[in-house]
Amino acid sequence: xxxxxxxxxxxxxxxxxxxxxxxxxxxxxxxxxxxxxxxxxxxxxxxxxxxxxxxxxxxxxxxxxxxxxxxxxxxxxxxxxxxxxxxxxxxxxxxxxxxxxxxxxxxxxxxxxxxxxxxxxxxxxxxxxxxxxxxxxxxxxxxxxxxxxxxxxxxxxxxxxxxxxxxxxxxxxxxxxx
Numbered sequence: 495x496x497x498x499x500x501x502x503x504x505x506x507x508x509x510x511x512x513x514x515x516x517x518x519x520x521x522x523x524x525x526x527x528x529x530x531x532x533x534x535x536x537x538x539x540x541x542x543x544x545x546x547x548x549x550x551x552x553x554x555x556x557x558x559x560x561x562x563x564x565x566x567x568x569x570x571x572x573x574x575x576x577x578x579x580x581x582x583x584x585x586x587x588x589x590x591x592x593x594x595x596x597x598x599x600x601x602x603x604x605x606x607x608x609x610x611x612x613x614x615x616x617x618x619x620x621x622x623x624x625x626x627x628x629x630x631x632x633x634x635x636x637x638x639x640x641x642x643x644x645x646x647x648x649x650x651x652x653x654x655x656x657x658x659x660x661x662x663x664x665x666x667x668x669x670x671x672x
């Protein structure tokens with residue numbers, strides 16, 4: 495559902511939310527596949543539903559990532575009519591692997607590699623001032639939650655750089671990096 499605009503009174507907030515909810519309900523109720531998917535989900539074993547839902551959510555996210563990056567990556571997706579949400583198990587199994595799928599890692603890696611390849615350009619004479627001015631404007635225009643996500647990404651990238659530096663130092667016998 496789209497975000498609710500800033501209303502003037504609590505009653506207007508409630509009316510706006512109810513209107514949006516009604517529009518959303520009408521939209522999904524009009525989808526002929528909704529009843530089928532709900533009926534199929536209901537037939538799944540209850541203990542399996544959380545895992546199945548996570549697979550569906552992951553693929554929905556995957557579709558959005560590909561949709562937003564296909565111009566850059568050249569990758570598109572389509573549903574696999576032979577896919578199965580279940581695997582045959584011989585003996586015992588402890589559930590699905592907790593690691594990300596290789597396809598997701600590869601596509602995201604490709605996108606990151608495109609950006610990383612541009613990093614030296616940001617520090618070229620004459621470009622750095624333009625880059626910082628552009629970044630400053632984008633940051634100022636970003637929503638607070640988006641700025642926090644970018645800050646978190648920066649902290650995680652710095653931690654990954656430290657990790658790689660520590661690993662490299664140990665590999666050459668240099669001990670721990672200071």
